[in-house]
Amino acid sequence: MTENQRPAVPLRAEARRAAAQPQPDDQWRLQHVALAPHRLGFFLAMVLLIASGLWWALVQVDRVSTALSLPYAVAPSLVHAAVMSFGFFPLFFAGFLFTAGPKWLHVDPPPVSALMAPLLLQAGGWLAWLVGAAWAQGLALAGCTVAWAGLLWMSGLFVRLVLRSPQQDQMHARSIAAACLWGCLCVAGLGLSLAAGRADLARLWVLSGLWGFITVVFAVVAHRMIPFFTASALPAVQAWRPYWVLWLMLVALAVQAAAVWLQTADGRGAALPAVLRVRGPLELVVGILLLWLVWRWGWVQSFRNRLLAMLHVGFMWLGLAFVLLGVAHGWGGLQGASVWDLGALHALTMGCLGSLMLAMVTRVSCGHSGRALVADQLAWGLFWLLQLATVLRLAATAPLALAPWLLALAALLWAGIMAVWGLRLAAWYGKLRVDGKPG
Secondary structure, three states, X not given: OOHHHOOHHHHHHHHHHHHHOOOOOOOOOHHHHHHOHHHHHHHHHHHHHHXXXXXXXXXXXXXXXXXXXXXXXXXXXXXXXXXXXXXXXXXXXHHHHHHHHHHHHOOOOOOHHHHHHHHHHHHHHHHHHHHHHHHOHHHHHHHHHHHHHHHHXXXXXXXXXXXXXXXXXXXXXXXXXXXXXXXXXXXXXXXXXXXXXXXXXXXXXXXXXXXXXXXXXXXXXXXXXXXXXXXXXXXXXXXXXXXXXXXXXXXXXXXXXXXXXXXOOOXXXXXXXXXXXXXXXXXXXXXXXXXXXXXXXXXXXXXXXXXXXXXXXXXXXXXXXXXXXXXXXXXXXXXXXXXXXXXXXXXXXXXXXXXXXXHHHHHHHHHOOOOOOOXXXXXXXXXXXXXXXXXXXXXXXXXXXXXXXXXXXXXXXXXXXXXXXXXXXXXXXXXXXXOOOOO
């Protein structure tokens, strides 16, 4: 045997031993989606996020070109508002709350099998809502009912975790539980109002749920997690989250949820100008305080870490939304012309909630798939495209001839961003962790 031939035997033996070892399963499999709460909740949310985004983009293209002639059994603006508020956000909440919530509360998490039915009911219900909105109002109402049942079931599971908890500090979890129950009431109000032929009341239920349910959950999670994430990544920045800040946000959002009912269905509030004279300045003060809070939490330092920067920019939009609302309602209360109200609403939804969603879900998905907690070039680029889409949507509220085209462009951008982001992360949820750990 020559010198060059000597290693052959041990190398062949090593190769045989390696071949005999079980190889990691790196294939996408549907059963992997049910391995953890975040996988199931986030995957279903992505399906609904992509479907609703594509549908709304088609609606906007149809409006500016009339080439598609889409059918509408329910007013598309109401369909859009409902699914964008109550559709995918609660599914994302489920993935996060049943992953982080048990750790907050020091209780055992429910098995994924316990979440399967309520989350499938929500996803299936809102998909039926989208289909029924085009073809049959009865199907849309049935979908809303099914989704409401799923949300109520999911909320009950989270409330049970809170009630079982021995943890003394339950402020964040209890606030979220209360918000979820308010969301259940608002979805029920949406369906009942639409069944009664009161689309105006249905819209008010959606807006009240947006402020009192969806935005409350985001604000509570931001109060708990943004300072913690910032201090963990940037040791020079001290975590600062006093409870008076949380109470400020909760009271401000509760007032917004209630104030929806003090306005007429078209949002002008002409019957209550005195209320708007008070409401506008208060919203402006809250907005300024929230922008100060962004700075206090380490706005400048956050840009050393892309994922942190995404969180801070997203929260900044909440302050800007309140500032715009303050200007809009102050102007409306004094002169009867609230021209920025719709822009403020989309600063909240696309700017704040959309940005925080992209940042939070990306972070959780990276960490629980065994990947590094970083925003790579794709995630970073999609985030800034979302900021562009938000600015375009705000510009589309202005009385411009190009406004319908700006709205269509913003909708197309949203649909494209969410499709690329959603398909990428959905591919992770169907595969095992890259580090070989369970979960």
